Amino acid sequence: MSFASQRRSTVSKNNKSATKQTHQITGRRRKPKQNGLGGLPLILRLTLIVLLCVIILTAAVLLRYFLQKCLLLSKNSPLNYSAVEKAKFYGLSQRKMNSGQGDASFWSNLSNATCDDQGAYEMLELGEIQRLQLPRAILIGVQKGGTTALFQYLDQHPSVERTKKELYFLDEDMDRLVGHAGTIPRKVARNLYHQKMRDGMVEARALEKQKNRHMHQLKQKLKQNGGAQLADSSLADNKQLRTRRLQQTDKLLPIVHGEENTQQKEDLDDGFSRSHHGPPPGDGQIKPIKKKTTPAALTTNKFVMDLTPNYMFHSDRVPNRIKCLVPWVRLLVLLRDPVARARSQYQMKLQMVLPKSHNSYGNPIPSLDEYIENDLNALEEVGVLKNWTEVDFESFWKSEECWKAWQTYIHKGLNAPVGMGLYALQLKPFLDVLVEIHHGSLELLASHGILSDYFLAIDSRDLQMETDKTYQEVLKFLRLPSFSLTEYARVNKASSKDHAQLKSKLSPAIQKRMQDAIAPYNRKLGDLLGEEWKDKWTSR
Numbered sequence: 266m267s268f269a270s271q272r273r274s275t276v277s278k279n280n281k282s283a284t285k286q287t288h289q290i291t292g293r294r295r296k297p298k299q300n301g302l303g304g305l306p307l308i309l310r311l312t313l314i315v316l317l318c319v320i321i322l323t324a325a326v327l328l329r330y331f332l333q334k335c336l337l338l339s340k341n342s343p344l345n346y347s348a349v350e351k352a353k354f355y356g357l358s359q360r361k362m363n364s365g366q367g368d369a370s371f372w373s374n375l376s377n378a379t380c381d382d383q384g385a386y387e388m389l390e391l392g393e394i395q396r397l398q399l400p401r402a403i404l405i406g407v408q409k410g411g412t413t414a415l416f417q418y419l420d421q422h423p424s425v426e427r428t429k430k431e432l433y434f435l436d437e438d439m440d441r442l443v444g445h446a447g448t449i450p451r452k453v454a455r456n457l458y459h460q461k462m463r464d465g466m467v468e469a470r471a472l473e474k475q476k477n478r479h480m481h482q483l484k485q486k487l488k489q490n491g492g493a494q495l496a497d498s499s500l501a502d503n504k505q506l507r508t509r510r511l512q513q514t515d516k517l518l519p520i521v522h523g524e525e526n527t528q529q530k531e532d533l534d535d536g537f538s539r540s541h542h543g544p545p546p547g548d549g550q551i552k553p554i555k556k557k558t559t560p561a562a563l564t565t566n567k568f569v570m571d572l573t574p575n576y577m578f579h580s581d582r583v584p585n586r587i588k589c590l591v592p593w594v595r596l597l598v599l600l601r602d603p604v605a606r607a608r609s610q611y612q613m614k615l616q617m618v619l620p621k622s623h624n625s626y627g628n629p630i631p632s633l634d635e636y637i638e639n640d641l642n643a644l645e646e647v648g649v650l651k652n653w654t655e656v657d658f659e660s661f662w663k664s665e666e667c668w669k670a671w672q673t674y675i676h677k678g679l680n681a682p683v684g685m686g687l688y689a690l691q692l693k694p695f696l697d698v699l700v701e702i703h704h705g706s707l708e709l710l711a712s713h714g715i716l717s718d719y720f721l722a723i724d725s726r727d728l729q730m731e732t733d734k735t736y737q738e739v740l741k742f743l744r745l746p747s748f749s750l751t752e753y754a755r756v757n758k759a760s761s762k763d764h765a766q767l768k769s770k771l772s773p774a775i776q777k778r779m780q781d782a783i784a785p786y787n788r789k790l791g792d793l794l795g796e797e798w799k800d801k802w803t804s805r
């Protein structure tokens with residue numbers, strides 16, 4: 266050891282003993298070696314802190330997930346849009362999920378609104394469908410096709426659960442729900458559909474009670490007025506009373522088919538108020554769905570149906586929603602001569618605004634001719650109607666251009682008196698979806714009788730002329746026991762008010778223009794539904 270190092274070691278020893286002495290003097294001891302984070306290398310310490318943050322964050326997310334799930338799926342939860350948006354946050358179990366086979370149709374790509382996984386659907390057992398009170402059949406259309414009459418006939422069937430007509434769930438409600446977020450989880454959507462169905466049933470039961478109460482009061486009054494003979498068991502057959510009852514029912518009809526607010530729905534000025542078929546609210550428009558108070562339990566083993574004639578017109582989105590939410594349903598549609606249907610729609614709109622002669626934009630109410638012409642022009646403008654040769658129409662029909670033009674038209678939110686009569690255009694996506702669900706082609710399904718298991722089109726005229734026979738056909742299709750009514754009333758007729766405009770007829774020139782314009786689509790209906798539908802209305 267060199268002198269210098271010897272000196273360093275002596276100095277260090279001296280220093281150590283000096284420090285020891287100092288500690289003894291001050292009574293303080295040297296700090297023990299640190300055991301906590303302080304003793305760990307910096308990198309380890311940082312890793313631990315990051316891990317801790319991740320754990321805390323995960324716990325917060327999980328807590329939020331459970332809270333949301335409890336809130337959103339609880340029966341009494343407020344159905345508000347933001348909750349649904351938040352519901353996107355959690356994925357849902359995809360058990361029992363089948364992948365839809367076949368080509369994804371153009372419509373699935375366009376659809377702005379399905380559930381969590383486009384192209385996939387989930388079948389449920391009958392017991393489960395009943396438990397969830399989801400519909401087993403849907404009446405998809407058409408507006409002014411005699412749907413209120415059929416609704417009332419079905420409503421009287423002992424195996425059918427009373428419900429409210431026109432729920433607008435698969436179109437309007439779903440538009441609101443998905444309009445902003447793009448998709449919503451299937452489970453959430455089904456839960457909301459269930460709640461809507463249940464609300465409809467509760468409302469229908471309340472309405473029935475109200476009607477019964479009124480009948481009771483009427484009986485009492487008749488008794489007091491010496492009409493005792495009317496208040497006995499033969500009451501139901503009494504014409505006078507039946508008429509009164511129907512009048513009462515007519516008063517309640519706006520409630521039954523939810524038209525009480527239609528006049529407030531003024532939107533585009535194509536003559537009248539917009540009615541339940543506007544464009545889906547895109548661009549971040551969020552309207553909350555109104556919550557209705559429903560009793561905690563409403564159990565039924567009866568046949569549950571959704572009857573919303575406007576679904577047919579919203580053919581760009583409703584079929585996919587059906588596939589996604591209720592793929593087991595049977596679809597029923599009433600088709601009426603498009604010209605008569607358009608006229609009936611005009612009369613309905615007119616009744617809503619009469620006796621005013623101007624709409625809320627201050628513009629005069631159009632005549633029937635103007636009403637039809639305006640719509641013909643709108644359809645020509647977007648390219649849905651054109652003066653085609655048969656060959657040209659065939660290639661147009663198969664092109665995406667056709668469906669895009671139709672979608673542009675739907676999204677204009679017009680009254681669509683002519684557009685609603687283009688049945689082939691509207692039915693094609695519904696049939697496509699059935700083909701997808703039941704794996705095959707339209708021809709294959711038709712030849713095996715599978716299509717007729719799930720789809721039934723009825724001519725409104727048959728319902729009107731051969732009501733009982735047609736009613737039996739509907740019951741058979743729905744797999745309901747045969748049942749006949751003592752009377753098949755004609756309901757929801759255009760008013761017999763003495764107003765010239767209500768009585769107006771379409772001028773022959775405009776009628777011809779409409780018939781010629783829609784003829785190619787009428788012919789297509791034959792390809793879709795069978796020869797008997799080809800040129801059905803032009804031949805009459």
Ligand SMILES: Nc1ncnc2c1ncn2[C@@H]1O[C@H](COP(=O)(O)OS(=O)(=O)O)[C@@H](OP(=O)(O)O)[C@H]1O
Nearest residue numbers: 408409410411412413414609728729755756758759
């Ligand atoms: N049993 C029967 N069969 C066929 N058609 C019938 C039946 N009963 C009523 N009607 C006529 O149907 C028209 C009303 O149709 P909707 O009830 O579907 O209208 S709505 O869309 O619910 O407003 C309406 O037509 P218009 O009178 O031409 O307006 C009713 O008269």
